[in-house]
Amino acid sequence: xxxxxxxxxxxxxxxxxxxxxxxxxxxxxxxxxxxxxxxxxxxxxxxxxxxxxxxxxxxxxxxxxxxxxxxxxxxxxxxxxxxxxxxxxxxxxxxxxxxxxxxxxxxxxxxxxxxxxxxxxxxxxxxxxxxxxxxxxxxxxxxxxxxxxxxxxxxxxxxxxxxxx
Numbered sequence: 001x002x003x004x005x006x007x008x009x010x011x012x013x014x015x016x017x018x019x020x021x022x023x024x025x026x027x028x029x030x031x032x033x034x035x036x037x038x039x040x041x042x043x044x045x046x047x048x049x050x051x052x053x054x055x056x057x058x059x060x061x062x063x064x065x066x067x068x069x070x071x072x073x074x075x076x077x078x079x080x081x082x083x084x085x086x087x088x089x090x091x092x093x094x095x096x097x098x099x100x101x102x103x104x105x106x107x108x109x110x111x112x113x114x115x116x117x118x119x120x121x122x123x124x125x126x127x128x129x130x131x132x133x134x135x136x137x138x139x140x141x142x143x144x145x146x147x148x149x150x151x152x153x154x155x156x157x158x159x160x161x162x163x164x165x
Contacts (some may be wrong), residue, residue: 028067031163
């Protein structure tokens with residue numbers, strides 16, 4: 001009798017903890033942006049899309065994310081194309097789009113001239129989630145909270161990503 005009651009209490013507590021975890025995971029999922037042209041979308045399936053768009057410069061990255069408490073660890077997944085050139089061995093290069101394919105030297109040259117492209121090393125690898133915001137870390141591992149001057153202005157902006165969807 002006592003054992004049955006303990007099992008019921010344990011199962012109820014476990015279900016409550018699971019529902020709290022699911023709610024916190026859901027509140028994290030969504031699209032975020034900052035004041036400097038960066039945006040990141042965290043998908044429910046543990047994937048993310050990172051984008052940078054400022055004037056004529058742009059870039060993107062995709063990958064996977066995992067939450068550990070308030071810390072979000074992001075791992076980029078580079079998409080590679082196979083570059084084929086006459087008299088050279090095939091080589092792998094970052095794709096300019098989300099489709100891995102075989103490309104010629106001419107196509108590769110055109111992709112390098114145009115603005116934009118894949119930037120897997122440019123996307124953040126760790127973020128702090130707090131109050132519906134995502135915070136970057138500096139090189140010393142400190143959370144970036146201090147306002148930053150914008151380009152071509154003396155106005156200061158918040159350095160974090162805020163939720164838009």
